[in-house]
Every structure is written in C-alpha cells, then in structure tokens.
Amino acid sequence: MGQFSGYTVEAMDVDPEPNLGGKDEAKEKPILVILVGAPGSGKSTFCDHVMRLATRPWVRICQDAIGNGKAGTKNQCLTAAASALKDGKSVFIDRCNLSREQRADFVKRVGPEVEKHAVALDLPAKLCISRSVKRTGHEGNLQGGKAAAVVNRMLQKKELPKLNEGYARITVCQDKKDVQAAINMYTALGPLDKLPPGFFGQKNSDSKVQQGIMKFLKKKDPPECSDAVVYIASENIQSHATKEKDSNQVLESCEEQKKTSVGSSISLENAPTLAFPSISTADFHFNLEKASDIIVEKVEEYVNKLGNARLVLVDLSQNSKILSLVRAKAAEKNIDSKKFFTFAGNITNLYSDGGLHCNAIANVTNWRLKPGGGGVNAAIFNAAGPALETATKAKAKSISSGKAIVVPLPSSSPLFSREGVTHVIHVLGPNMNPQRPNCLNNDYVNGCKILRDAYSSLFDGFASIVRTQEELCKYSFEKITEGEVQLDQGSRNGGQKAKRETVCEADMNKKYKSFVKELGPNVGSSGDGSTGGQITKAWGAWAQALYDTAMHPERHKNIIEMSDDVVVLNDLYPKAQKHLLVLARVESLDRLEDVHKEHVTLLKTMHSVGLKWAEKFLSENSSLTFRLGYHSVPSMRQLHLHVISQDFDSNHLKNKKHWNSFNSPFFRDSVDVIDEVSQNGKAVLKDENVLSMELRCHRCQSAHPNIPRLKAHISSCQASFPAFLLQNGRIVFSEGKDANS
DNA sequence: GTTCTAGAAC
DNA sequence: GTTCTAGAAC
Structure with a gap:
C-alpha cells in the first residue's frame, strides 16, 4: 500500500486545531442555550445533569418554575435570562421553544457578547408521552390519554431550530444516546471552552439502513465514530418505554452506547x-x-x-x-x-x-x-x-x-x-x-x-x-465515564460500579484508536440510492405477478375490470376491507420512478377508474373512506395504483412496513402524483427508510409501540383525519358525509 | 409481495 | 414462557 504512506498531517499551512480558535480569545463568553423539546423530552433532566458536574457557571431558567407556583411567563424568562447573562453566567432556557417564533425573542434579546446555542431534544413522541404521563401520575393508557393528545398536538407544530435564526451552534438529539452525548459535551465545557460551531444532528430518520449496517458491523469489529452528536436512529422505541428508569439513566446510556455506537460512524447523511x-x-x-x-x-x-x-x-x-x-x-x-x-x-x-x-x-x-x-x-x-x-x-x-x-x-x-x-x-x-x-x-x-x-x-x-471533532467526541466520552462514577455513588455498590466502568473504558479505547480505519467493503454498497450512483434493483421472480397480469389478464382470475389501458384486480393480500389495484397496461412502466410527462393521461385514467370503484364501494357502505395512491418504491413490478379503504381492518396487515407503506409519506396520493408529474415531469419519491418510522395512527397521529397495539387502537379511533388528507380530495368520502364523522 | 423462524422484547 | 419483529429465502 505504498500510496498511503506519503501523507500524514504535517508541514502545511493548516491550523492543527481550527475549531479551537477560541483559545487565543481566552475570555469568558457566556452561552445562552435554548432548549427545544416537547414536555417529557427531558429538558429539565438535561440541565440537571449538566449543572451537577459542570465547571462553567450555569443558570437554568424554567418557565414552569419561575412563577412561584403560578404559571410563568415568557417575559419573566427573558428578564431572568438577561440578568444572569449580564452576571457572566451561562443560561439554559428550559421551556418548550418548539417554534421559531417562540425562540426568536431570546435570540434577539442578547448581543454578540453572548454565544447562542440551541439544543433540540427531538425524541420519539412515544417516549415524551410516556414520560409526561408518568410524571403527572396518570396511570396506564399511554396512547389515548390527554398527555398523548397534548404532546402530539405540540409536536405537530414543531419547527427544529435553524442556523439562520442566529445560533452559533445547534445540536439535535434524536435518541437517548444523542442526549447523553450532548449532556457530556456541555458538562465538559469549562468557562473558557468553546464548542465547534455548526449544525449537528439530523432531521430525517434513517433507521432501517443504519440498523442493517449496524448488524453487519457488529460482527466485524467496526471502525468508530467521529461526531459526538451524530444522529443514531436505531434505538428501539419499546426499549424506552420499558427500560427507562431515571435513576439509572446514565448507566444505561453507557450500555446503550456500546450497543449503538457502531451506528454512529455510519450515519452517512x-x-x-x-x-x-x-x-x-x-x-x-x-x-x-x-x-x-x-x-x-x-x-x-x-x-x-x-x-x-x-x-x-x-x-x-x-x-x-x-x-x-x-x-x-x-x-x-x-x-x-x-x-x-x-x-x-x-x-x-x-x-x-x-x-x-x-x-x-x-x-x-x-x-x-x-x-x-x-x-x-x-x-x-x-x-x-x-x-x-x-x-x-x-x-x-x-x-x-x-x-x-x-x-x-x-x-x-x-x-x-x-x-x-x-x-x-x-x-x-x-x-x-x-x-x-x-x-x-x-x-x-x-x-x-x-x-x-x-x-x-x-x-x-x-x-x-x-x-x-473526533477529539471532542473522545473528550466527551471520557467525561461519561467520569460522570458515571460520580453520579453512581450511593446508588450502586462499588464492585458493580468498577466493573461497568472498565467495560466502558475498554470500549472507548478501542473506539478511538480506529479513527482512520476503513469501512468494510460491503458497507458502502448497501445502497440507499439517495446520493451517488444508484443501482436499480432487479425484480425477483415473485415480483413479476402484476406484470404478467397486466400483459396477459386472460391468464388470471380475480380480475374485476379490464380495458386497453388498465386492469383492475383485488389485491391478493388486502390490507383493508377494500383494497384493489389498478394496473397500467404499458410495457416498461414498472413503477412510479418510471413515470414521466407522457404518462399524465394514463395516470388520470387510472385515477378515474380507481375513483369509480371507490365510489361504488361507498355506495354499498357509506362508513368507508378511501385513499388512492402509489408506493414510492413498490415491491411488485408494473405500475399499480392502490385503492384502499382507511379502516385497515385486515389480517394481512402484519408489520411496520405494511402500515407505513400506506400511512407515511412513502404513500403518494394519486392526486399529488398527477400534479407533480404534470408540472415537473416526475413524482416526488420517498425512499424505503421511512417504512421503519414509528407507528402512528393515521387519524389522531398517536404513536404506538407495535402492530397489535396499533391495530387495537385504530379499530376504535374516531378522530378526524389530519387536515392535509382532507384537502384536494386525497381522501374519498361517501357523498354528503361530513369529513369529521 | 409472503412465509418462516431466530432471537429480542416483554 | 409468550409475543413480536426483522431478516432470509422464496
């Protein structure tokens, strides 16, 4: 490998630590950290953990606590923040701050002598709900309770912070490990230290890819991570609900780290x-x-x-x-x-x-x-x-x-x-x-x-x-171990403590030695097709059935309508009471990705045929509602429009992929597809990663831990559909029927 | 797309 | 022990 020997980092006009340029300033600059997160996202816990061990003077300004028993106001928070910052203290703004507007006053109010950060605790709704329910002492019903509705509603308005709001740094945490890393980072931040500026963390869930990669790497003794706050999507929602014991949180995080840290190196996006x-x-x-x-x-x-x-x-x-x-x-x-x-x-x-x-x-x-x-x-x-x-x-x-x-x-x-x-x-x-x-x-x-x-x-x-960034990451992990020991005292016996500590340290050492180690050759090719060279996957033999039906309908039973343009059939494994497919009878039109402007007429034909069937079913049973649309990435070859009733009452609906393929942005409403193709010549497609999103009710948007629980919920949920679906005829109702009934 | 099943979660 | 998921095979 001769070609690798020439260059290490040496003799060049490069600042060896470009991020730590704050050193020469060597003066204290207070930091204003605006926490962003729903009730139950752990904002107060975050502050507590940091303030317990930090050497930088911090003040936590909490809207819930500031009013002396009464509900606090934003203005009280603003005043308190200004005065603490003036004293040279760094400040946490502990309120939801979910919208840009809510945050704007805090950012505006302070000048350049204060460094402004945002930390978003963007955790799964389910976790926030379960925590807030627990906290207020309400029992049981995590899905249906009022806390769920409140948190869900708040989260719908959520706008994650953006750098252009005026922050020097934004840290987005999307699971407990991210939160722990951020806690460690802020804890480690001494009075003269500065964190690297920029946006850290990621918006979009990518869990499927990452889980797959993680599994692969687990076997292979993987390379390790870079960024202390790289997003890891792989954490299991259920583990939150059941493993969450606040007193042990730090210890658990360390264990979870071991399990999930692998993924952090591969968060490619x-x-x-x-x-x-x-x-x-x-x-x-x-x-x-x-x-x-x-x-x-x-x-x-x-x-x-x-x-x-x-x-x-x-x-x-x-x-x-x-x-x-x-x-x-x-x-x-x-x-x-x-x-x-x-x-x-x-x-x-x-x-x-x-x-x-x-x-x-x-x-x-x-x-x-x-x-x-x-x-x-x-x-x-x-x-x-x-x-x-x-x-x-x-x-x-x-x-x-x-x-x-x-x-x-x-x-x-x-x-x-x-x-x-x-x-x-x-x-x-x-x-x-x-x-x-x-x-x-x-x-x-x-x-x-x-x-x-x-x-x-x-x-x-x-x-x-x-x-x-690696160095910083290392530093914050070292602090984890330290912090763990201190937080640990009094709650665990010494032997256990020592054991855990050693395990963590060993793990960390292994991690940071491998900074420049290369990834396994298979990793890069497990494509998500989002960047670089995309490979069109081949259709398996099992995926040809619809193609054959479209080309030779006479060979198939189960067909309910046929014309030169389309074939209509009942889905062999219906995912709802009524579920049928409208197939395009055009060669080499395998999926939505292949659809272009010249197919607009065909799309409209397919839509009107599908709509006609939906209306027929509605005339027989007015309590049904329908959606017409395409899967962004279908499993079966040959462009097909799903016409599916929104009860999702079917034994064939068995897993997350089934649910999310009809109830996430992966499902592209026919009306939108027609618009997009007419205007842009192609439809917007979501990749398959969204299929591993958390499970949410398509009506009230509540989150559910698994398919059986989700199905139990949807069998009785009477909430109206989200506004988005009620527009533009995305949902088809029985005539004269009110959208909310 | 489904089925089967190991093993994780409960 | 039972339930549930996710990956492999088809």
Missing part, C-alpha cells in the same frame, strides 16, 4: 462532508484528463483515511466534462460512491439549493487570498460576506501553489447560517494559463506534482477538521 471544485482546471487551464486522474488517485488515497467523512466533487453544470471524467474513473476504481461522489450545483448553495449538507467547502483561490477574480473564488467570497475575508486575513496573507489553508467561518457569515458551512479551505493549484501569475508553461511534470500536493493539502486540512 450526516457525515462530515467536504465539497470541492476541481482545482486548476477552469481558469488555470490544467489538462482535464491529467487532472481527473489526479483527483481520483487522491480521493482513493484519502477516502478510506477519512473514516466516514465524505468527499464531493462539485461543478456547476451537470454536463461538466471534469465531473464525467472523474465519475467514470472513480467507478472504474470501485471507489465507494457513498464516500465520494460528484455533484452538479453551485458550491455556495449546496444545502439550500441541492439539499447537500457540507460542513467544509474548498475554495480555489489566488495567491493573495483576495476576493474577486472570477469563478469559484469570487462566488465563495461573495456568498460568505466580509466575515470570510477577515477570518482569512487572520490566518495568512498569501498562499503558495500546492498548499491549503483552513479558515473557520464565523457564524455571522451567511454561508454558515444558511448553508451550515463551518470551514472554508482555500487551496491554490498549479497554473497553465499564461495570462495568470506563475504559469508553468505546460510543464506537466511539475504541474502534476503541484496538483497532487494541492489535493493532499486540501484533504489533510479537511482531515484536521474532522479530527478536531
């Missing part, structure tokens, strides 16, 4: 990501063939050194020559497409425009590190505002070719608040353009060497950013 343009190929006229070889060579060298971090080559146009060259060469070398891929888009808008979250972006700059010129350099300096120029000046006055300079981006920069970019890495490549300084006059021997150096410096710079 949330992995540290560097977006970089091709160096020197634009204005510096470097040969594209040679440049693409070097990009792929360097990516191959680094991609496995970077743990779960991702590298993304960005260019403006989808037709970019360099992107396609690199794509082809990377594919040839079988580079893991989850860890390296190309992306067409503006590097200053990757998140807001392309939904791609990159915490670092590379800027191909000029030797003076000045804004302007053109291309990427102008665009990035422009988008980042004067903050980048100032921060860059503080680091260096110039840059030589083949080098990179890491610049932490101040949170005042729009690139930070809008795009979540925390670092810009300036890099200067070799120049082959006689119109530009230091032209190499086609000396490609030297040029290639410099270009290689440039990519090495760039990726090393990125590695140093990633590693700083």
Whole structure:
C-alpha cells in the first residue's frame, strides 16, 4: 500500500486545531442555550445533569418554575435570562421553544457578547408521552390519554431550530444516546471552552439502513465514530418505554452506547462532508484528463483515511466534462460512491439549493487570498460576506501553489447560517494559463506534482477538521465515564460500579484508536440510492405477478375490470376491507420512478377508474373512506395504483412496513402524483427508510409501540383525519358525509 | 409481495 | 414462557 504512506498531517499551512480558535480569545463568553423539546423530552433532566458536574457557571431558567407556583411567563424568562447573562453566567432556557417564533425573542434579546446555542431534544413522541404521563401520575393508557393528545398536538407544530435564526451552534438529539452525548459535551465545557460551531444532528430518520449496517458491523469489529452528536436512529422505541428508569439513566446510556455506537460512524447523511471544485482546471487551464486522474488517485488515497467523512466533487453544470471524467474513473476504481461522489450545483448553495449538507467547502483561490477574480473564488467570497475575508486575513496573507489553508467561518457569515458551512479551505493549484501569475508553461511534470500536493493539502486540512471533532467526541466520552462514577455513588455498590466502568473504558479505547480505519467493503454498497450512483434493483421472480397480469389478464382470475389501458384486480393480500389495484397496461412502466410527462393521461385514467370503484364501494357502505395512491418504491413490478379503504381492518396487515407503506409519506396520493408529474415531469419519491418510522395512527397521529397495539387502537379511533388528507380530495368520502364523522 | 423462524422484547 | 419483529429465502 505504498500510496498511503506519503501523507500524514504535517508541514502545511493548516491550523492543527481550527475549531479551537477560541483559545487565543481566552475570555469568558457566556452561552445562552435554548432548549427545544416537547414536555417529557427531558429538558429539565438535561440541565440537571449538566449543572451537577459542570465547571462553567450555569443558570437554568424554567418557565414552569419561575412563577412561584403560578404559571410563568415568557417575559419573566427573558428578564431572568438577561440578568444572569449580564452576571457572566451561562443560561439554559428550559421551556418548550418548539417554534421559531417562540425562540426568536431570546435570540434577539442578547448581543454578540453572548454565544447562542440551541439544543433540540427531538425524541420519539412515544417516549415524551410516556414520560409526561408518568410524571403527572396518570396511570396506564399511554396512547389515548390527554398527555398523548397534548404532546402530539405540540409536536405537530414543531419547527427544529435553524442556523439562520442566529445560533452559533445547534445540536439535535434524536435518541437517548444523542442526549447523553450532548449532556457530556456541555458538562465538559469549562468557562473558557468553546464548542465547534455548526449544525449537528439530523432531521430525517434513517433507521432501517443504519440498523442493517449496524448488524453487519457488529460482527466485524467496526471502525468508530467521529461526531459526538451524530444522529443514531436505531434505538428501539419499546426499549424506552420499558427500560427507562431515571435513576439509572446514565448507566444505561453507557450500555446503550456500546450497543449503538457502531451506528454512529455510519450515519452517512450526516457525515462530515467536504465539497470541492476541481482545482486548476477552469481558469488555470490544467489538462482535464491529467487532472481527473489526479483527483481520483487522491480521493482513493484519502477516502478510506477519512473514516466516514465524505468527499464531493462539485461543478456547476451537470454536463461538466471534469465531473464525467472523474465519475467514470472513480467507478472504474470501485471507489465507494457513498464516500465520494460528484455533484452538479453551485458550491455556495449546496444545502439550500441541492439539499447537500457540507460542513467544509474548498475554495480555489489566488495567491493573495483576495476576493474577486472570477469563478469559484469570487462566488465563495461573495456568498460568505466580509466575515470570510477577515477570518482569512487572520490566518495568512498569501498562499503558495500546492498548499491549503483552513479558515473557520464565523457564524455571522451567511454561508454558515444558511448553508451550515463551518470551514472554508482555500487551496491554490498549479497554473497553465499564461495570462495568470506563475504559469508553468505546460510543464506537466511539475504541474502534476503541484496538483497532487494541492489535493493532499486540501484533504489533510479537511482531515484536521474532522479530527478536531473526533477529539471532542473522545473528550466527551471520557467525561461519561467520569460522570458515571460520580453520579453512581450511593446508588450502586462499588464492585458493580468498577466493573461497568472498565467495560466502558475498554470500549472507548478501542473506539478511538480506529479513527482512520476503513469501512468494510460491503458497507458502502448497501445502497440507499439517495446520493451517488444508484443501482436499480432487479425484480425477483415473485415480483413479476402484476406484470404478467397486466400483459396477459386472460391468464388470471380475480380480475374485476379490464380495458386497453388498465386492469383492475383485488389485491391478493388486502390490507383493508377494500383494497384493489389498478394496473397500467404499458410495457416498461414498472413503477412510479418510471413515470414521466407522457404518462399524465394514463395516470388520470387510472385515477378515474380507481375513483369509480371507490365510489361504488361507498355506495354499498357509506362508513368507508378511501385513499388512492402509489408506493414510492413498490415491491411488485408494473405500475399499480392502490385503492384502499382507511379502516385497515385486515389480517394481512402484519408489520411496520405494511402500515407505513400506506400511512407515511412513502404513500403518494394519486392526486399529488398527477400534479407533480404534470408540472415537473416526475413524482416526488420517498425512499424505503421511512417504512421503519414509528407507528402512528393515521387519524389522531398517536404513536404506538407495535402492530397489535396499533391495530387495537385504530379499530376504535374516531378522530378526524389530519387536515392535509382532507384537502384536494386525497381522501374519498361517501357523498354528503361530513369529513369529521 | 409472503412465509418462516431466530432471537429480542416483554 | 409468550409475543413480536426483522431478516432470509422464496
């Protein structure tokens, strides 16, 4: 493996600890932490845990407690916060703060002398409900009780905090492990310390993929994690309900950590990501063939050194020559497409425009590190505002070719608040353009060497950013062990304590040695198709039945209507009292993904045929309601429209996938599909990960721990359908029937 | 898509 | 011990 030996992080213009730049300031800056979470999400517990061991002075401002027995007000909280901050104390705002509006006053009220953070405890509704029910002493009925309704209602209005509200840092916790990591991080934060800025945590559930990966890794002694607050979706909801014993929470978290920590390294969507343009190929006229070889060579060298971090080559146009060259060469070398891929888009808008979250972006700059010129350099300096120029000046006055300079981006920069970019890495490549300084006059021997150096410096710079987060992660885990011992005293006997401690420590040590260990070769290919090269999965033999029915209806029984365009049949395994399928009779129209503008008429035909059947059933039984729609990713080949009654009263409805395939965004209402295809030429698709979401009643939205309990609930739930479903004819009712009855 | 079943959760 | 889920095989 000779090619791996050349570069460690050494001799380059990179700040070894770019995130800890707060050191030189060496003055206390109080922090305002706005906690965000429903009742029962653990906001008060969070504060208690941190304040118990922290060396930084904290004040908890709790709306429930501030009113001396009476209900407190937001204004009381605001005043108390201002006065504590003035005293140099750091502050937790312990109230729900679920909407942007609720939070805005707190952010507005304090100036730049205070660092503003948000910590969102975005835990499963079920857990919050069970806790709040328990806390208020109500017994039993976790699903139907008033607490459930209240929490569910509050959560429907939930807006997770965004950087553009004005925070330097946001931490989103989506399970108990995330919460524990955040507690440890804030506990460890001394009066002079600073946490890395940016957005940490993830919005979308991805549990299915992660569980699968975790299982795989469990067997293989996996590589370990990066980010203290990387989202892990795998925690089992049921385990919350039953294992939750507050007195043991810290100990349990440690155990859970062992079980789930594996997943944290593979939270790919949330992995540290560097977006970089091709160096020197634009204005510096470097040969594209040679440049693409070097990009792929360097990516191959680094991609496995970077743990779960991702590298993304960005260019403006989808037709970019360099992107396609690199794509082809990377594919040839079988580079893991989850860890390296190309992306067409503006590097200053990757998140807001392309939904791609990159915490670092590379800027191909000029030797003076000045804004302007053109291309990427102008665009990035422009988008980042004067903050980048100032921060860059503080680091260096110039840059030589083949080098990179890491610049932490101040949170005042729009690139930070809008795009979540925390670092810009300036890099200067070799120049082959006689119109530009230091032209190499086609000396490609030297040029290639410099270009290689440039990519090495760039990726090393990125590695140093990633590693700083690793360090922090390590630090906070060390604190777990410490904290555990202290919290432990008095509640456990010594022997047990020592044993647990050793286990945790051993585990941690193993974890952090493996920072640059590469992932197993199978991991990357278990595709979610969301980024990079997607592989269209082949249809199994069992998946051909509908295709055959559509093409040769005469060979099948069970068909209730047939025309040139469609075949209608009862679903062989109906998931409700009435469940039928309208098949499209078009060759090679296997699924919704294949549907384009030319199929709009067919979609409308399918819809009207389905609607006609729904109306027929309604005339026979007016208590039914129907939905018509498609699965985002069907299991059976041949485009088919589901017409399904909303009772879901069927023995064939057996598992989570069954339920969520009809009651999550995975189910695309026919009316919406028709609109989207008419307007955009394609329908929005949700990937299969949503199928492992928690189980929620399709009427009252209450959460349920398993299928039998859910079914018991829906058999009697009379709540009206959510407003969304009552619009645009998504739900079909009997004529004259009120939507709420 | 379903069935079967190991093993996790209760 | 029983219930329930999730993965593999088909």
